[in-house]
Amino acid sequence: xxxxxxxxxxxxxITQEDVEASRKGRPIDPRKIPQRELSRRIGAxxxxxxxxxxxxxxTCTPETAERIAEVLGVDVTVLFDPIEPTxxxxxxxxxxxxxxxxxx
Numbered sequence: 001x002x003x004x005x006x007x008x009x010x011x012x013x014i015t016q017e018d019v020e021a022s023r024k025g026r027p028i029d030p031r032k033i034p035q036r037e038l039s040r041r042i043g044a045x046x047x048x049x050x051x052x053x054x055x056x057x058x059t060c061t062p063e064t065a066e067r068i069a070e071v072l073g074v075d076v077t078v079l080f081d082p083i084e085p086t087x088x089x090x091x092x093x094x095x096x097x098x099x100x101x102x103x104x
Contacts, residue, residue, distance in 0.1 A: 001065040001080035006055040009079055012072045013038055015053050033072070042067035059083065 003009060010017075014032045022028050035053065039046040044064055051057035060068075062082075069076040 001060060001062050001076070002083050003052055003058040003060075004079060004081055006053055006058070009053050012074070013049065013053055038068065038071060041071045 012032060014028055014034045018028050018032065035049045036046050039049045042064060044060075044067075048057070048060065048064070052060065060080075065076050065080040069079055072079070
């Protein structure tokens with residue numbers, strides 16, 4: 001599934017930007033969940049959550065998207081769009097050529 005927007009995910013997850021702002025006196029929204037906590041609860045790596053919130057990666061499996069949405073308490077369509085399957089080849093699988101290579 002494809003993340004609709006890293007910014008939308010950031011409204012639910014504590015990011016480094018939130019931590020830096022809190023050092024300057026701005027409180028972190030108590031409804032947000034830390035990235036490590038989210039990754040632990042969905043059974044995925046912390047780096048996946050970081051990549052999604054930073055925009056470095058925008059895709060994940062449908063199962064992971066469902067788990068993220070469930071932990072955050074939202075419908076999966078709030079955060080993710082399904083990925084359309086790529087068009088299949090019209091010609092079918094490639095076939096080996098019958099040409100013979102002649103040594104010169």
